[in-house]
Each structure stands twice: as structure tokens, then as C-alpha cells.
Amino acid sequence: MHVLNPDTLEPTAKLLHEVVAAGLEHKTSEDVYGTRATPEQLQALLLGDLPDAPSSPEQVWTEITDTVLPYCVNMNSPRFMGFGDTGGDTASLAAGLFAVLAQQNLINQSFCSPSGTFTEIAVLRWLRGLLGYANPPADQVTSVWDAGGVITYGGTGSNTVAMMLAREHAAPGTLAAGVTDPERFGLIVPRGIGHYSVKSAATWIGCGTHVTEVDTRGFRYDLRALAKAVKARRGRTMAVVAYAGDSRTQTVDRLCAVAETVREHDPEVWLHIDACWGLMCALTPRLTHLLDGIELFDSVTVDPHKVLNVPYGVSALLLRDPASLRLVSSYSDLIMQEDFAFGQVTPFIGTKEWTSLRAWAAMRALGRQGLAQxxxxxxxxxxxxxxxxxxxxxxxxxxxxxxxxxxxxxxxxxxxxxxxxxxxxxxxxxxxxxxxxxxxxxxxxxxxxxxxxxxxxxxxxxxxxxxxxxxxxxxxxxxxxxxxxxxxxxxxxxx
Known part of the structure; x- marks a missing residue:
């Protein structure tokens, strides 16, 4: 077995230098793909049997450069114009490499991630502050329950936790007792512009597909149609979902009007904002007005990997009331029952990679002025x-x-x-x-x-x-x- 130790430090460093050089060459290329191939060609090339004989790390790297790298997409190419997922921020790349080497596990703080836990809490507090959610003073943060959110590996994960919270808010104790009346857990979403993750999340958490799609005008809720749907579904809706930047045109809904319309007809329903793209609005004074009213929503999903040019995958679910995370907390003696163990508040995530350091580095390097620019x-x-x-x-x-x-x-x-x-x-x-x-x-x-x-x-x-x-x-x-x-x-x- 080839493992890192003082005796292998020099060859490992040499290999990693080659890896970094190849990765940087890939990301700085103008090409979207080095080589194009069909799925059938790639299947024939890459789906071989596990070899019997061992190979050196250098041999494995050579195989990657020959058979994998040429076919990888380069989203940092200026000709790749479909998404925002470039992963090209320099400070974030450095932080991501360090996080891989440091091997911190944020499931526990005291012995798994002594400092990493607090950089993650810092990221959550920065994001909350940008969006208008209140934060306690730093010296009054006494546990993960004060962090006001969780870092996940993508918007789908964040939206799924939000739907779990909506379910538990509608029927406390369902986490333990199970879903017995799925029609009680309906969703209201805008027609034709929503992200699949919200509907899928409802099925993943056992609530079925009781979804009401409301007509839109200009890629925003038709407020009259929304009011009608909320009234018709009162008592059978666990969440109304709006978009601060939908996944197609990035249009921001009228958040104040949506919140007021929903609260007027069903004060108890959970309000969730998918702002995976809309985080951008919080970063420049030219757009902050579009987020007026976002602080009225119970939860917000944001994706730094979409907006901050940081490598995959960094998403966050932020909560108006930090204590609501207790609705979906976990207990196990494998998770330290200590104040700052994130494992208590991260559904679907056990071992917790230090992905948040990528966002921390990008935000720290740019500051408010650089982000706005x-x-x-x-x-x-x-x-x-x-x-x-x-x-x-x-x-x-x-x-x-x-x-x-x-x-x-x-x-x-x-x-x-x-x-x-x-x-x-x-x-x-x-x-x-x-x-x-x-x-x-x-x-x-x-x-x-x-x-x-x-x-x-x-x-x-x-x-x-x-x-x-x-x-x-x-x-x-x-x-x-x-x-x-x-x-x-x-x-x-x-x-």
C-alpha cells in the first residue's frame, strides 16, 4: 500500500505537483472538452474489470491523464455558458486542496474538526447576515443550535432538509411516528419554473406527490392564483415554495407579496425560498431590493458553488429560527453530544467533509466590496x-x-x-x-x-x-x- 508518511513525502509531493499542474491547465483552457466521445465509447474505455496486479500512484495518475482527463468537461471555459459552476476562484481552490489534505470531519468538533467547525459556523453567519436573518453576537454562539443553518453538498440536499422541517412543523413527531396521512403534507409551487428537488424531496421523505402547481406571470407567482390555492389547500399544505432566482430564467419572485398572500390565508404554513441563484442579489447593492421580504420566510436555500465560483459542492440551508433545527435532530452515541457537533443537525449526512472552507476562502478573499464588484x-x-x-x-x-x-x-x-x-x-x-x-x-x-x-x-x-x-x-x-x-x-x- 502506498501511503503518505515521511519516507514517501518527496514522491507524493512530486505527484501532487503534476496533478495540480494538469488540473490548472485543464481549467484555464478555452476548450469545453479536450476530446468528445459517445457514451458507448467511454463505456468501452472505462468499464473494465478490477485489475489483479497493483499499480503505483504514478501509474494510476498516468492512466487518469490518458483515459479520463481528455473527456472531462471544463466549465471554466469561456465557451461554457450554460451554468455558473466554474469552480475557478483561486482562494477557494487553495482552500479546497487544503481541506482534502487536512481530512477534517465536521460530524464532531472536539477531536474530528476543532477549528473547521468554527469556520463553517462563520460561513453560515455570513450568509445569514447577507440575507437579512438575525445573528446572535459571536460571543453568544454557544452551540450548533445557534448557527442558524447547515452546510450540505447541493441545493437538492438543502431543499430536502427544508421539506423535512416543513413536515415536522406541520405535524410534530412525524420523524419518529412516520407519515400516516400523506395528503396532509401538500406542496404549493409555481408552475413550469420550479426545480425538481422540491417535488422529489416530498417523495423521499414519505409525503408522496401532493403538489399544487400555481400559474405564473412573468416567471413569478400569479398572486390571485396563489391565494386561491392556499385557501383551497388550507390545513393540507406543509410548505409554499418560491424562487429568488428560478433554475431557468433566474427571475426573483415578489417575496413580500408572496409571504403576505400566504400568511393571510394560512398563517401556519412553512414558507421556503430556493435562492440557490438568488444569493447573488445579496452581494450587490444593485440587487438587494429584490430580496425584500426574504427574512419573512422560514427557510432559505443558497448555493455558493453556483454564485461564488467555488468548486462543488457547497450549499447551505438557512433558517429564520435557528431552534427549528431541533425538529430534525439525531441522537447516537457515535456522535459526540457536545455543543458544536454538527452531526446532530445534518439529516442524510454522517461523515461531513469540510466543503464550507471553499466558500469561507472565497468570501474572505473578496470581502463585501470585491463580491459586489x-x-x-x-x-x-x-x-x-x-x-x-x-x-x-x-x-x-x-x-x-x-x-x-x-x-x-x-x-x-x-x-x-x-x-x-x-x-x-x-x-x-x-x-x-x-x-x-x-x-x-x-x-x-x-x-x-x-x-x-x-x-x-x-x-x-x-x-x-x-x-x-x-x-x-x-x-x-x-x-x-x-x-x-x-x-x-x-x-x-x-x-
Whole structure:
């Protein structure tokens, strides 16, 4: 066995230098993929049997560079414009490497993670403060129950814990007794723009699929329809979910109005905000007004790995009332019953990696001023891309960007605005996205959304392409080039 000790320090350091150099070369490349391959080709290449003979760490690394690395996607490429998950913040990369080497386990504090636990609490407090949740003074933080949230490995995990809290709030003791009346645990969500994790979470925690989808206008709740749904479902709804930056157009709902509408008709229902993208609004004065009212919600999910350019996966669930975490606490003599053992308050997570250090480092390095500057640059970049789309014949933009997302369609030849052929439009744009994915030179995201602004036909379900402006490596020239590429490609795939 090859293990790190004083005798192997020098060759291990040499190997890790090679790994870091290769990783940095990968992340700084302009290419989205080094080599493109089909799933069948990769299956044949990588799904072999476990070898009988041992190999040295150097041999294993050589195999990775030959058979794995060439096919990895590079989301830090300026041609990858579909998400914001670049993982390119320098301070965060350094912190992430250190956290892997330090091997701290935040399940317990005293002997598993003496200092790491407190950096995680610091991150939670910073995020809470940015969003407008109250924090006790630092010297009055006496346990994990005062931290006001938990770090998870993604927005899906954070949303699932939020739904557990909503269930326990609606029917205390269900954690122990089990779900006996699943129709009591309904969800209200906006139609057509929500994230799958909320509905899935309800099934994962045994509540079934009692979901009421409410119509939207401009990618926000239709408040009259929301009021009607809340009244109709009173006593049978465990949570109403709104989005501060939905997962398609990143539109921020009218949070005060949503909270007031729900509370008027059902004061007891749990209010949850998915702000995985909306964390960005808290970081620049230009957008903070969009979060007015977020402090009225019982829980909020945020994703630093979407917004702060930090490596996967760092998400946080933040709670208006920190004590509500006791609703889903765990007890085991394997978890130290000590004040700062996070294992008591992390459903689904036992061994707890020190992922929060990545967010801590990025936020510490930038500070409030640097964070605001980064966010403002993204806003300006998104606006410039929207202007490029608007100025180009044959393209139509579907949203007014609150943050970084611009959804647009390429229109087929002969398109008649008075009589739009929605099927033909969607066929063209799906074919475009399929070619983009197959060629791998550029990446734009695709999904379905309702045409809430009536840009093609009010209420039609459309399949646009989406640009996201988060990557600081994206230049105006890249934006022009991807539109040139998509426009030229559309001539080849016309339906």
C-alpha cells in the first residue's frame, strides 16, 4: 500500500505537483472538452474489470491523464455558458486542496474538526447576515443550535432538509411516528419554473406527490392564483415554495407579496425560498431590493458553488429560527453530544467533509466590496448579451434578466409572428442544442419554460437556449462568436 508518511513525502509531493499542474491547465483552457466521445465509447474505455496486479500512484495518475482527463468537461471555459459552476476562484481552490489534505470531519468538533467547525459556523453567519436573518453576537454562539443553518453538498440536499422541517412543523413527531396521512403534507409551487428537488424531496421523505402547481406571470407567482390555492389547500399544505432566482430564467419572485398572500390565508404554513441563484442579489447593492421580504420566510436555500465560483459542492440551508433545527435532530452515541457537533443537525449526512472552507476562502478573499464588484460585472455582461440577442435578426429573447440568465430562441426561416409555429420553433432549437452537445465546442443550456411574457405565444411551452454570464472569462467577443455559431448552425438543422 502506498501511503503518505515521511519516507514517501518527496514522491507524493512530486505527484501532487503534476496533478495540480494538469488540473490548472485543464481549467484555464478555452476548450469545453479536450476530446468528445459517445457514451458507448467511454463505456468501452472505462468499464473494465478490477485489475489483479497493483499499480503505483504514478501509474494510476498516468492512466487518469490518458483515459479520463481528455473527456472531462471544463466549465471554466469561456465557451461554457450554460451554468455558473466554474469552480475557478483561486482562494477557494487553495482552500479546497487544503481541506482534502487536512481530512477534517465536521460530524464532531472536539477531536474530528476543532477549528473547521468554527469556520463553517462563520460561513453560515455570513450568509445569514447577507440575507437579512438575525445573528446572535459571536460571543453568544454557544452551540450548533445557534448557527442558524447547515452546510450540505447541493441545493437538492438543502431543499430536502427544508421539506423535512416543513413536515415536522406541520405535524410534530412525524420523524419518529412516520407519515400516516400523506395528503396532509401538500406542496404549493409555481408552475413550469420550479426545480425538481422540491417535488422529489416530498417523495423521499414519505409525503408522496401532493403538489399544487400555481400559474405564473412573468416567471413569478400569479398572486390571485396563489391565494386561491392556499385557501383551497388550507390545513393540507406543509410548505409554499418560491424562487429568488428560478433554475431557468433566474427571475426573483415578489417575496413580500408572496409571504403576505400566504400568511393571510394560512398563517401556519412553512414558507421556503430556493435562492440557490438568488444569493447573488445579496452581494450587490444593485440587487438587494429584490430580496425584500426574504427574512419573512422560514427557510432559505443558497448555493455558493453556483454564485461564488467555488468548486462543488457547497450549499447551505438557512433558517429564520435557528431552534427549528431541533425538529430534525439525531441522537447516537457515535456522535459526540457536545455543543458544536454538527452531526446532530445534518439529516442524510454522517461523515461531513469540510466543503464550507471553499466558500469561507472565497468570501474572505473578496470581502463585501470585491463580491459586489464581481456581481456587478456579471450583471453588465448579461445585459450586453441580451442586447446582442435583441439586435440580431432571427433571435428572440424570452426573459428580462434579473440576474445572469438570458433565455432565447432561434426562429426558423419563414417564421410568422402573427401565426407562430411553436412545434417548429421547438424542433429547431432542440436540434441546435443536440448539435451543440455533440460537437462540444460551445455549451448553452436548454429546458422548457412557459412563454410568460408572450414573446412567441402567451402560455406556450418553449424550449429555449440559455446563456449565463457568471464566468468572468466570457468576453464580448465570445458572446458574439457563440451567436454567430448558433445562427450558422441553424441553417444546417432547419426543420
Amino acid at each position: 464581481v456581481m456587478d460585472e456579471r450583471l453588465d455582461r448579461a445585459r450586453r448579451f441580451a442586447d446582442l440577442v435583441d439586435a440580431r435578426p432571427g433571435l428572440i429573447r424570452l426573459n428580462e434578466p434579473d440576474m445572469c440568465a438570458v433565455a432565447f430562441l432561434v426562429l426558423p426561416a419563414g417564421h410568422d409572428p402573427a401565426r407562430p409555429d411553436v412545434d417548429r420553433i421547438n424542433t429547431l432549437n432542440r436540434a441546435l442544442h443536440a448539435r451543440l452537445m455533440a460537437e462540444g465546442r460551445w455549451h448553452l443550456h436548454q429546458f422548457t419554460i412557459p412563454d410568460d411574457l408572450g414573446r412567441v405565444r402567451q402560455g406556450a411551452v418553449l424550449a429555449p437556449l440559455r446563456f449565463v454570464s457568471i464566468n468572468p472569462r466570457i468576453t464580448d467577443e465570445h458572446m458574439r462568436q457563440v451567436l454567430d455559431y448558433v445562427t450558422a448552425l441553424s441553417q444546417e438543422v432547419q426543420p
